[in-house]
Amino acid sequence: MKINNLDNQAFATMLRQGAVQLGRDKKVVNDLNVFPIPDGDTGDNMLMTLKAGCTALKDNMGTLSELASAASSGMLLGARGNSGVILSRIFAGLAKGLKDMVEADAKTFAKAMQAAVDEAYKSVPVPVEGTIITVLREGAAGADADSDLNHYFETLLEAMQTSLDHTPELLPVLKDAGVVDSGGAGLLSIFRGMNDALNGSISDEEIAPTTASTPTVELDKFTENSTLEFGYCTEFLLRLMRSKVDLDTFDEKVIFDYLNRVGESVVAFREGTIIKVHVHTFTPGAILNEMQKYGEFLTLKIENMALQHHQSTNQDNASFKVPPKKYGVVTVASGEGLINAFHEIGADEVIAGGQTMNPSTQDFLDAFARINAQHILVFPNNKNIKMAADQAAELYKGADIHVLPSATIGEGYYGIGSIDRDNANVEEVITSVTEIMQTVVTGMVSTAIRDAEGEQVSVRKGDYVGYSGKQLLSDSLNRVETAKVLVERLGAASRDVMLVFFGEQVPQNEAESLVADLQTQYKNLEIMLNNGQQPVYDYIFVLC
Secondary structure, three states: OOOOOEOHHHHHHHHHHHHHHHHHHHHHHHOOOOOOOOOOOHHHHHHHHHHHHHHHOOOOOOOHHHHHHHHHHHHHHHOEHHHHHHHHHHHHHHHHHOOOOOOEOHHHHHHHHHHHHHHHHHHOOOOOOOOHHHHHHHHHHHOOOOOOHHHHHHHHHHHHHHHHHHHHHHOHHHHHHOOOOHHHHHHHHHHHHHHHHHOOOOOOOOOOOOOOOOOOOOHHHOOOOOOOOOOEEEEEEEEEOOOOOOOOOOOOHHHHHHHHHHOEEEEEEEEOOEEEEEEEEOOHHHHHHHHOOOEEEEEEEEEEOOOOOOOOOOOOOOHHHOOOEEEEEEEEEOOHHHHHHHHHHOOOEEEEOEOOEOOEHHHHHHHHHOOOEEEEEEEOOOOOOHHHHHHHHHHEOOOEEEEOOOOOHHHHHHHHHOOOOOOOOHHHHHHHHHHHHHOOEEEEEEEOOOOEEOOOOEEOOOOEEEEEOOEEEEEEOOHHHHHHHHHHHOOHHHOOEEEEEEOOOOOHHHHHHHHHHHHHHOOOOEEEEEEOOOOOOOEEEEEO
């Protein structure tokens, strides 16, 4: 059956089927990681982002334009990892291209896809060809919009597949690893699912689960004898109404200014005629009454903050009950020992996450909201987490957010420890911290999940591999031997201090014996051993 026009119901079904298909393919997408350690989480990140968009469509059956905008807003807050952030911007562009549309034919959808391309490229500071953005761009350029939507999607998928197959020729690191781009593969999976729905092949299976945790509520935290200390976390989608405001001239700043006067931890932005709001307040009713001067609610959630469960390790904070200060710190780590170490060095909020479990934009927003500081310094500690942190920084209105370029646990640890909290000049503080981080070297030991060739070592699947950044430095069937060679090649002989965090799979006596041997070899090096309890990495070595 040929489909000439796409309406709201079809779009919602296509989006959900895209998520179902990605759920089926997520392990394949995850396994396309370039580096030979278990760091492949592209499929999970994209799926969690897309599921957030699908969730935003529940109980919302507006026009095609309105549904596209709602899905975009959901993905914006649910975005995880670089691939998830880019995916959220792709659908933001699609929503812009479908603005004011009740239906879309092939030509209209093709124009919306070009808007998606433009938005995706803008989301990446330095666009790299051979990635998801290339697959999107070349797919959109190769699709034929001169017929019905079925033909358009058929040619779109063909062009995307051709582009994906070509990514190793554009990006040598993919060719060396023998894989195609994982983000591009995930995008193709989504559009395949959308095409299935368009052609009537709709599955009733549930979208595959991901690693995202489910919030729980502990009702005993607020009893009949409690006092309301923290107020209410209030979230809503407000549809601006023509009967109440002039949509052509209305400036949403009047709403944002009001929220900042009466509430705390405000996150607010406008998408078309929808205002998305997150605010902490003791009087949600007053805010809701004020908002109805401008529109009507699409969704509404009010939670007593004494009952809220947060993924952050600093769960009981509420930002407006904490004494104000100049600087606050948010970072990301996994493993109880590592998390405790970051708290001890000065982090206010440690978001549980890292390699293979990237936090979302919303996770960062929640962490910001629990800190009462003029400036919040953010240490992502992973390049794949920085884009979600950057996106959260753009959305947050309650403080000045500064995302620092910490790419490793070591850089984040020493960076936080070097913050001069008495210096009122934030630019000087950031410059100093950044310079300190540049002097830190971090190496990790993990288990190889496939064969790989490095300049100094040949890695075989199942070996222990030592590396720094993307440089493979040691490899052996013996974990301790791998660690010793790694430390040597990290330049331990010329360093003053080395922190050693051993992971959840490493016996303490093994770690202690390793450190004793290293101390004998490097007599002038101060070595400090910590039980990080981190997953993925058996050892993390931080040298300064």
